[in-house]
Amino acid sequence: MSEPTIRVPLRALAHARAGDKGNTSNVAVIVYAPELYPLVRDQLTPERFAAHFRGRITGRVERFEVARLGVINYVAHGALGGGVSRNLNLDQYGKSLSAAVLGFEVEVPARLRNSLRGPLPDSPTTPRPDDHPGGTDGH
Amino acid sequence: MTLRIGSGSAWWGDRISPAERNAAEGDLDYLCFETMAESTVSAAQVRARRDPTFGGYDTYLEDRFRAVLPHCIRRGTRIVSNQGWIDPLAAARKVKALLVEHGAGDWPVAAVTGGVITDRVRDLAGSVLETGAPLSSITDPIVSAEAYLGAEPIVEALAAGAMVVLTGRVADPSLFLAPMMHAFGWASTDHARLGQGTGIGHLMECGAQVTGGYFADPGFKDVPDPWDLAFPIAEVEPDGSAVITKVAGSGGLVDRRTVLEQMFYEVHDPARYLTPDVVVDFTSAEIEEIGPDRVRVSRIGGTPRTDTLKVSVGVLEGFVGEDTFYYAGPGATDRARLAERILRERFRVVGLVAEELRIDILGVSALHGPMSRSTAEPYEVAVRVAARTRTRAEADKIGREVDGMAVSGVGMTAKRVPHGDRVREVVGIWSTLVPRDAVRPQVHLL
Known part of the structure; x- marks a missing residue:
């Protein structure tokens, strides 16, 4: 990737909603514009989602992609402390987990900055190979 | 139309x-x-x-x-x-x-x-969807089972x-x-x-x-x-x-x-x-x-x-005791961390038997745990203590030990008047499937 990029929280690209079922939380990530979809799909892999939530969720992460609607649905098992009624976390339903995913950092080509929301960094940054958000498995 | x-x-x-x-x-x-x-x-x-x-x-x-x-x-x-x-x-x-x-x-x-099949669910159901274990592995009392x-x-x-x-x-x-x-x-x-x-x-x-x-x-x-x-x-x-x-x-x-x-x-x-x-x-x-x-x-x-219906099974699984107290001003987080340490020692002294004990500092990492981003020192924080126990007597120990933090705890501890809703019963909810034809809905007209 040689073109200039900026690094921004997912919150600049997408909104999200969390729902509960048993001990599982689903977090639907919805991009604000279609051109942002491939960035989320390529960078917020199920593995990186799990790494982002390390220590907060205990089970596997599944992912369902619906590109035509601009939605990626993450299903995180073991997210609710054994289930809503048993959960000792103050957020018994895991509603705030959608906010947690919006803190994931995404690298966005600078040419797409007009598609982004919220405050953005001033200047493009060219990433180092070991500096990729969410892990060191640069691609 | x-x-x-x-x-x-x-x-x-x-x-x-x-x-x-x-x-x-x-x-x-x-x-x-x-x-x-x-x-x-x-x-x-x-x-x-x-x-x-x-x-x-x-x-x-x-x-x-x-x-x-x-x-x-x-x-x-x-x-x-x-x-x-x-x-x-x-x-x-x-x-x-x-x-x-x-x-x-x-x-x-x-x-x-x-839709209520509480008395029949143990005969009808196979496994618990969340765990894969047979329903018979639930040994706690089943208080309800109802089909969707x-x-x-x-x-x-x-x-x-x-x-x-x-x-x-x-x-x-x-x-x-x-x-x-x-x-x-x-x-x-x-x-x-x-x-x-x-x-x-x-x-x-x-x-x-x-x-x-x-x-x-x-x-x-x-x-x-x-x-x-x-x-x-x-x-x-x-x-x-x-x-x-x-x-x-x-x-x-x-x-x-x-x-x-x-x-x-x-x-x-x-x-x-x-x-x-x-x-x-x-x-x-x-x-x-x-x-x-x-x-x-x-x-x-x-x-x-x-050809199956989902059934929600409610199981009496014990109690949760919980309470919260507060710190504000310079050093608030340090005092909260000392309070946490005191409470953990106290629970050892009183022999708390809990399946899970959790002490969070609200304002720092209570909701998102280890993934919480560290930011500037918060001006005020809450210490929130919760434990899941088998008996009400054990759950009561949470509020009783927080009571003790009033005069025996850390300086400048803010606390509510002891209140009565610090223990709740836990009804665990598990799901299973039953054959659709085992459930016969009835319609009554008044």
């Missing part, structure tokens, strides 16, 4: 005035109330055993019906509601009395029963002339699907229309969550007049496509974003959303903003329903 279906509630604690507004201004053919969470039935069973004054149905039933009945009677709006909880017949009798009081004693009221019924018994009640239908546990979207099936004559094998109609029901079942509730994020997703949200209205066409909208002049919004967030709410595989009536496929959906606060939703798919 366009069928107008309004939402009256999304859960037990929901606001009542938006239901009244929908009834008064929505020109509704149907008003649907969803009042049950996963734990509602088991909590109701526990309460029914201890509280002889508890009617077995939504504790706000009378408030809700008094708010909407005058409007529904005037307009001829039929009501479908799962406020029957564990005694739909009692709820139906109460509604009948309210109708008499409002001069509409001739309105037929139906109760749908038959579908739309069919409600359709039967409507066909019999019921103007109000009270149910216990029904899959939430089925409350909205039933009026469509009845009005448009859809067969239970018409998977395409049932899929589309159930999809619309799913958008409606959480009330304001599609009209601007559970949505606002200042600067990113702003919501107009968020203190004045309306509950949604679906204008449904005979093919099941619908416009999601709300009464004019209300706050909130309906747009592509609110619809998409709700479409995927509590969904796992969006191509296979299982309900008792049909398997829904959201991936083919078309979503069009056709006007202010008007979104047309079409082309949601459907495939045949499964």
Whole structure:
């Protein structure tokens, strides 16, 4: 990737909603514009989602992609402390987990900055190979 | 013909005035109330055993019906509601009395029963969906087991002339699907229309969550007049496509974003959303903003329903004790951390026996735990202590040890007056499947 990029929280690209079922939380990530979809799909892999939530969720992460609607649905098992009624976390339903995913950092080509929301960094940054958000498995 | 279906509630604690507004201004053919969470039935069973004054149905039933009945009677709006909880017949009798009081004693009221299978679940069920273990591995007392019924018994009640239908546990979207099936004559094998109609029901079942509730994020997703949200209205066409909208002049919004967030709410595989009536496929959906606060939703798919019903099993699993106290000003977090250390030692001294003990510093990492981003030192924090225990006596130790922090704890500790609601009973909720034909819903007409 040689073109200039900026690094921004997912919150600049997408909104999200969390729902509960048993001990599982689903977090639907919805991009604000279609051109942002491939960035989320390529960078917020199920593995990186799990790494982002390390220590907060205990089970596997599944992912369902619906590109035509601009939605990626993450299903995180073991997210609710054994289930809503048993959960000792103050957020018994895991509603705030959608906010947690919006803190994931995404690298966005600078040419797409007009598609982004919220405050953005001033200047493009060219990433180092070991500096990729969410892990060191640069691609 | 366009069928107008309004939402009256999304859960037990929901606001009542938006239901009244929908009834008064929505020109509704149907008003649907969803009042049950996963734990509602088991909590109701526990309460029914201890509280002889508890009617077995939504504790706000009378408030809700008094708010909407005058409007529904005037307009001829039929009501479908799962406020029957564990005694739909009692709820139906109460509604009948309210109708008499409002001069509409001739309105037929139906109760749908038959979903409760507490006494049979151990014989019928295979494994626990969440764990894969056999149901027999649950050794704690099972207080409730109820199947998620579908739309069919409600359709039967409507066909019999019921103007109000009270149910216990029904899959939430089925409350909205039933009026469509009845009005448009859809067969239970018409998977395409049932899929589309159930999809619309799913958008409606959480009330304001599609009209601007559970949505606002200042600067990113702003919501107009968020203190004045309306509950949604679906204008449904005979093919099941619908416009999601709300009464004019209300706050909130309906747009592509609110619809998409709700479409995927509590969904796992969006191509296979299982309900008792049909398997829904959201991936083919078309979503069009056709006007202010008007979104047309079409082309949601459907495939045949499964031959099992989901059953929710409530299990008495002990108690949770919890309490909270507070620090503010310079060094607040340091004092909170010392308090945590003192409490952990104290729980050792008093021999607390807990399945899980959790001490969080609210303001730092209580909700997101180890993934919390460190930011500047907060000005004020709360220390929140919680433990899950087998006995009430053990759970009581949490509040008792927090009491001790008043004069024996850390300097400058802020604390509430000891209060009585520091222990709650835990009813674990587990899911299992039973053969569909093992559950026989019944419709009673009053």
